[in-house]
Amino acid sequence: MSWSKQAIRDASRESDYGRVIQLARREQGLTQRQLGEACGLTQSAVSRLEGRAAGPYNMSILASAAAYLGLSPRLVGLADGTAVSAADGRDPVERREFLAGAVAAAATPALAALPMPERQEAGQAATLRLATTAFRRMDGSTPSRQLSEVVFAHLRLVQSVAAEAPDEDQRVRLAAVGSEAASLAGWLSWDMGDHGSARTWYGSAIKAARRSGNRLLAAYQIGSLAQMEADAGNAAQGLNLTRSARRQLGTNAPAVADAWLCTVEALAHAAAGDELSTDHALVRSRTAAALITAEEPPPWPWVFTFDEAKIAACRVTCGARLGLPIWVFGKRDEVATAMPSSHAKQHALLQLDLAAGHQAAGRLEAAYVLATQAVESGLRYRSGRVVERARVFRRAYTSSTPPKVVRTFDDRLHGVYL
Structure with a gap:
């Protein structure tokens, strides 16, 4: 897709970057809600972005939307240099360079927007985490085989920085960052059909999360491995891992964690052919999801929002596994919610x-x-x-x-x- 269309160029020259985002979004056939979900934003945040004819812009939001849409940073005023067309059709080297540049454009303004005390406290860990988040958001529209090379290089960078950390406090923070990057590597390997490598990466992510002392992160990584095992039909393994993830969470777990883990449990029960237990898990997920504050951004590592649409999609998937057309089509409104x-x-x-x-x-x-x-x-x-x-x-x-x-x-x- 070419971003040299006259309307986008004109909007960019007039510094109407909200209009640039709007035109690019419509060109790709996305609604504001879909773009917001992909970037971890609410629909209203996307609407406000597109409605600002001359700024001021929230640079973090602008950068996230531009990176997801494949826009040249220059078109939205985030970087100097010549305009870059969308990466489709480039050779692998050009593609990797484009991905790295897009992530840098997305991450740098977001870091600059952090309050100074937080920036001083987080340092390199914050910068590396923002890059991981940007890579994860690009997964939806980027072939995993292309994105994985950049992610593996990023993971090696995290590991080398952690190895040179001068004190234990920094090593702990960087262990969490390494866990997040390893988890993304596992996800990409899973998408490529390489389950052996995916298990290795998820294992590394779990170990690093435990070293960091972050129980929520450890629970997420164990739950992610459980999700892969359930998807592969390994029901017993999926259920055992889900129970382990819940033990990591302990009491006072965020509602989003409980809701998400319930859907993972439902997938594992469906893999075992247990309709009743699957249904109970989905009901518990809905109950937990109702407690999630609508406007509150999801805590890392839940980069994308978790809502009723995710639960509806899980029910469709479970219905397909169980061979129950009534689950897949019984509630048309749920299917309509899940599909976009x-x-x-x-x-x-x-x-x-x-x-x-x-x-x-x-x-x-x-x-x-x-x-x-x-x-x-x-x-x-x-x-x-x-x-x-x-x-x-x-x-x-x-x-x-x-x-x-x-x-x-x-x-x-x-x-x-x-």
Whole structure:
């Protein structure tokens, strides 16, 4: 996609950076809510950003939105230099350079906006954490194989800085930062279909979180590994890890942590085929989510908001695992809430869950139209997780004489290598 369109250039020259964001968002077919969710912002924050014709702008919000949309920092007044087009179509070296530059543009203004005492206290840890956050936000629209090289280099930097830290206090803070970066490396490996590497990275993230003494972070990392195991069908392992994560949380856990862990538990119960326990876990998640303050930004490492849409999406996924079309389609408003997403790979996975519901109900045409769309997204973003989920979906249908729509899907999947 080219950002050299006249309207965006004109808005940039007039320093109407809110208008630049608005035009870029509309060009990509995103709503304000979707952009806000991708950047960890509320819809109203995006609306205020776009409505400021001449500033003053919150540079952290502006940088986050620009980085997610793939805008050149110069187009929104964040950096000097020539305009940069969107990174699609670049060679791998150019792509990595673009990603690193976009993250730097997103992180630097955010750090500058911190109160001085916090900046002095956090130092290098704050800078490195902001970079990790920016990388995580870019995951939704960036192939993991491209983003992973930058993240692995970032993780090595964190490790080298931690090794040279002069005192224990700094080493503790940097252990938390290293945990966050290792967790992101695990997530990217999972998306690439490399479960062995993902387990290794998540193990490193858990160990580092424990060294940091941050129980919330340790619980998140254990829960993330539990989520991967549940997704892979390892129900017992997923449930054991979820219980371990809850022990880490202890009492007085944030509502968002409880709500999220309940959805992980639901996925594990669904993997075990336990419908009743799955439903109970989802009910508990809704109860906990109702306690989350709507305008309060989610605490790290919950970069993105956790709300009813996430629970609705989890119910769809659980329904697909359990072979219950009524769960997938029983509450249409929930499905409508769950589907809009600016995270392309997550959206594709949810499409496959909906397709599984159609297939279980005997609606093959609708099922394979959705599944084909999901596969195209998986191939576009080179997501091994999406493609493997598509293969699992296909194996659920057995017939010696499959209809044309199924044969066409088979032809698309045949010979796919990522």
